Amino acid sequence: MDTKQLAADIRIWAAELGFDKLAITDTDLGRHPEYLERWLAAGRQASMDWMQRHADLRAAPARLVPGTIRILSARMHYAPPEDDPLAVLQRGDLAYISRYALGRDYHKVVRPRLAKLAARIDAAVGGAGFRAFSDSAPVLEKAIAEKSGLGWIGKNTLLLSRDAGSLFFLGEIFTDLPLPVDEADPRDHCGSCHACLDVCPTDAFVGPRELDAGRCIAYLTIEHRGAIPEDLRPLMGNRVFGCDDCQLVCPWNKFARTTAEDDFHPRHALEASDLVELFSWTEAEFLERTAGSAIRRTGYSGWLRNLAVALGNAPQSARIVAALRARRDEVDPMVREHVDWALARQCEPC
Ligand code: SF4
Structure with missing residues (x-):
């Protein structure tokens, strides 16, 4: 088998399936498992x-899928066209939703696409084993992508590429x-910049490349169940599902590319929706309008909780109090x- 030619063919097939770049690495993740261990211990x-x-x-890809000796790491851009996220962040009466979640849930796009790529490789070579993932199993995706040469892990903990910023999914x-494995480029191109660490609304970075998830707005609005700590609520502004601040401020994202996938285009005008209108959705409306969307993950109760916090942070208005x-x-x-917290904020000092 001419594996060099096969690797070249795989890149062409990946591009045909909508992947912007693909690189190949082995299963040695270097220092990353140790970093993970320290982060968890803290x-x-x-x-x-x-x-x-x-x-x-x-920590060990071959433990997850026995027999694994190579990992193909691929990226797919998600930045929606004609988008002005900073303008939405400045409008306290609008809801800010992380740009990755405006369209179809990427899990439903990236993994099936990778499975198609695996099937195509299998049809060419036969008899090999393949397993496709995209945030769907315990996989150190960013470490693998960095090792494969797709970029470096920036101080904001995200994978950055000099030709595409960070607004992409990995699989x-x-x-x-x-x-044949691709050459990793271990260089860190953050340099002396620390804009992402400074901009974080809740001061969630303990230091470069170390995030305290418990303070991160993405965690608080998506993964966290129950009440949001009261001291963090005023810092969340209008961010109701995720947060992109550490990406939006990153100078490398001037190279971010607009998605070629219609599936990732915003649905139901969620890129700049009115907070009061979203808060009025019934559960049936929530389920209908977030069908096939990553927003479902927070659940209806979490959705209302996040919106209530944003309404409490919005400029005072009789319309919001009434809602x-x-x-x-x-x-x-x-x-x-x-809601009571938000009402108290809206009615201050009356
Ligand atoms: S904002 Fe600066 S420090 Fe942060 S990831 Fe981007 S380049 Fe690196």
Whole structure:
């Protein structure tokens, strides 16, 4: 088998399937498993216990999929066209939703696409093993991407590329095919910049490349269940699902590319929706309008909780007070506590 030619063919097939770049590496993740261990030991994962449970599988890809000797790491851009995220962040009456979540849930796009790529490779070579992942198993995706040469892990903990910034999804194919590995570029191109560390609204970075998930707005609005700590609420502004500040401020994102996938274009005008309107959605409306979207992950109660916090942070308005009062008694007790907090903020000092 001419593995060099096969690797070249795989890159062409990946591009045909919508991947912007693909690189190949082995299973040695260098210093990253040790970093993960230290991060977990410091409790930075907050309530994400599953990160601890599967740490051993993350550290050793061949333990997750026995026989793995190569990993194909691929990226797919998601930045929507004609988008002005900073303008939305400045409008306290609008909801800011992380740009990755405006369209179809990427898990439903990236992994099936990688499975198609694996099937195509299998059809060409036969008899090899393939497993495709995209945030769907304990895999150190950014470490693998860095090792494969797709970029470096920036001080904001995200994978950065000099030709594409960081607004892309990652996915992997584990295989036992002895493909030639690509050369990693271990250089860190952050230099003396620390804009992402400075801009974080909740001061969630303990230091470069070390995030305290318990303070991160993405964690608080998506993964966290229950009440949001009161001291963090005023810092969250209008961010109701995720947060992109550490990406938006990054100078490398002037090279971010617009997605070629219609699936990642915003649905239901979620790129700049009115907070009051979103807060008025019934559960049936929430389920209908977030069908196939990553936003479902926070659940209806989490959605209302996040919106209540944003409404409390919005400029004072009688319309917002009326919207909060109208739903106060029909929401669950956890959300109601956030509604009361928001009402107190909206009515200050009256
Ligand atoms: S904002 Fe600066 S320090 Fe942060 S990831 Fe980008 S280049 Fe690196």
